[in-house]
Amino acid sequence: MKRHSGISALQFFILTFGLTIGTSILVIPSGVAHIAREDAWIASLVSMAINLLMVILYIALARLYPGQSLYEILEAVTGKWPGKLLSLVYLFYFISLVGTLLGNLGFFVSGEVMTETPPEVVQIIFLIAAIISARKGIIILARVGELFFPWVVLLLLILILALTPQIEWNYIKPVLEDGWLPVLQAGLQSSVFQEVIVLMVFLPLVKQQKSRERAYLLGTAAGNLVLSAIVLLSVLVLGIEQTENSTFPAYALAKTINIGNILQRVEGILITIWILTYFIKISVLFLSMLQGLRSIFGLKRQNHLIYPLAALFMIIAWNTYINTVYVNDIIATVWMKFSSLFLLIMPAVLYLIAVVRVKLLKQEQPENPAGSQTQQPESQKSP
Numbered sequence: 001m002k003r004h005s006g007i008s009a010l011q012f013f014i015l016t017f018g019l020t021i022g023t024s025i026l027v028i029p030s031g032v033a034h035i036a037r038e039d040a041w042i043a044s045l046v047s048m049a050i051n052l053l054m055v056i057l058y059i060a061l062a063r064l065y066p067g068q069s070l071y072e073i074l075e076a077v078t079g080k081w082p083g084k085l086l087s088l089v090y091l092f093y094f095i096s097l098v099g100t101l102l103g104n105l106g107f108f109v110s111g112e113v114m115t116e117t118p119p120e121v122v123q124i125i126f127l128i129a130a131i132i133s134a135r136k137g138i139i140i141l142a143r144v145g146e147l148f149f150p151w152v153v154l155l156l157l158i159l160i161l162a163l164t165p166q167i168e169w170n171y172i173k174p175v176l177e178d179g180w181l182p183v184l185q186a187g188l189q190s191s192v193f194q195e196v197i198v199l200m201v202f203l204p205l206v207k208q209q210k211s212r213e214r215a216y217l218l219g220t221a222a223g224n225l226v227l228s229a230i231v232l233l234s235v236l237v238l239g240i241e242q243t244e245n246s247t248f249p250a251y252a253l254a255k256t257i258n259i260g261n262i263l264q265r266v267e268g269i270l271i272t273i274w275i276l277t278y279f280i281k282i283s284v285l286f287l288s289m290l291q292g293l294r295s296i297f298g299l300k301r302q303n304h305l306i307y308p309l310a311a312l313f314m315i316i317a318w319n320t321y322i323n324t325v326y327v328n329d330i331i332a333t334v335w336m337k338f339s340s341l342f343l344l345i346m347p348a349v350l351y352l353i354a355v356v357r358v359k360l361l362k363q364e365q366p367e368n369p370a371g372s373q374t375q376q377p378e379s380q381k382s383p
Helices: 009-021 024-064 070-078 080-113 119-136 138-166 181-193 196-201 209-238 240-245 249-255 267-297 303-320 324-367 370-381
Strands: none
Touching: 009 024, 009 138, 009 196, 009 209, 009 267, 024 080, 024 181, 024 196, 024 209, 024 240, 024 249, 024 267, 024 324, 070 080, 070 196, 070 267, 070 324, 080 119, 080 267, 080 303, 080 324, 119 138, 119 267, 119 303, 138 209, 138 267, 181 324, 196 209, 196 267, 196 324, 209 240, 209 249, 240 249, 249 267, 267 303
């Protein structure tokens, strides 16, 4: 039987879509509404535009070093040891993300769904699923995503159509009452929660360049459109005050569905969507960290690192996600600056350095003797 060593463009699109939605579907509406008020839906579109610009930057960087992952690009641009140091910094960022995601998961499920279940139990159960996914690898995860995707789309359509009769258009008026500044601030702050840079680790697995770039962009756009729809419906159905003050507005939104006293209390639809996309997000992060450790330390195998990493995730989740008030304060004051460093500033600086290096390399090649010309590409090919 033929063994596949890559993933298709469709699978990469689905991974990008799931990573973009992830936990954002639950927490984004309240944060955006708090800053932009009635213009939260416009801020979500601004966030989508920023995310697409980020992806364009990542694609431009990947084009300069085709066939190389994020960690390999870091070493190719800055050198071996500085690149390994930057890779460790990115690993720290990814570990912080997983710890926060696990904390968010435990507090949501134990606080809203299974109130008598300790959050630690929920976190351990989901972490076991992530461990299984990490042992199987990214190709199996991509196939699982293909199975999940039609159900996620179907449940999203049911959710959106069921909420349509409750829309109150006056809730989004007045438009741009406070101008564009709050909208831009809210859009920038919400754009750092999608973390699509993680997928640069697996971008080389999609063989065709145009297909993978298109999948990267379309997956990001589709996921952000879903988030924008949820933000818009939260404001139109719940109103700005309830959307702003709810810890999980999308969950409160799903609980309001009532069609003829027959179709009601269907918040399980939202929970299912969230769990499926959450599983994709945390699994992709887990696998990206394993790949990073393998690349940094030159390991032949990575499965023996799965359980120590899982234990580290739990320790971080239990010690950082103290309560939702504390986390919301961190998000409002620190997280945007912290994430922007990894999602926008460092990639932009890397791209500028890479462009200069590539141009200088092209200028120097004609001047080098024939022997050095044949050695140059070989050194570029090695990560």
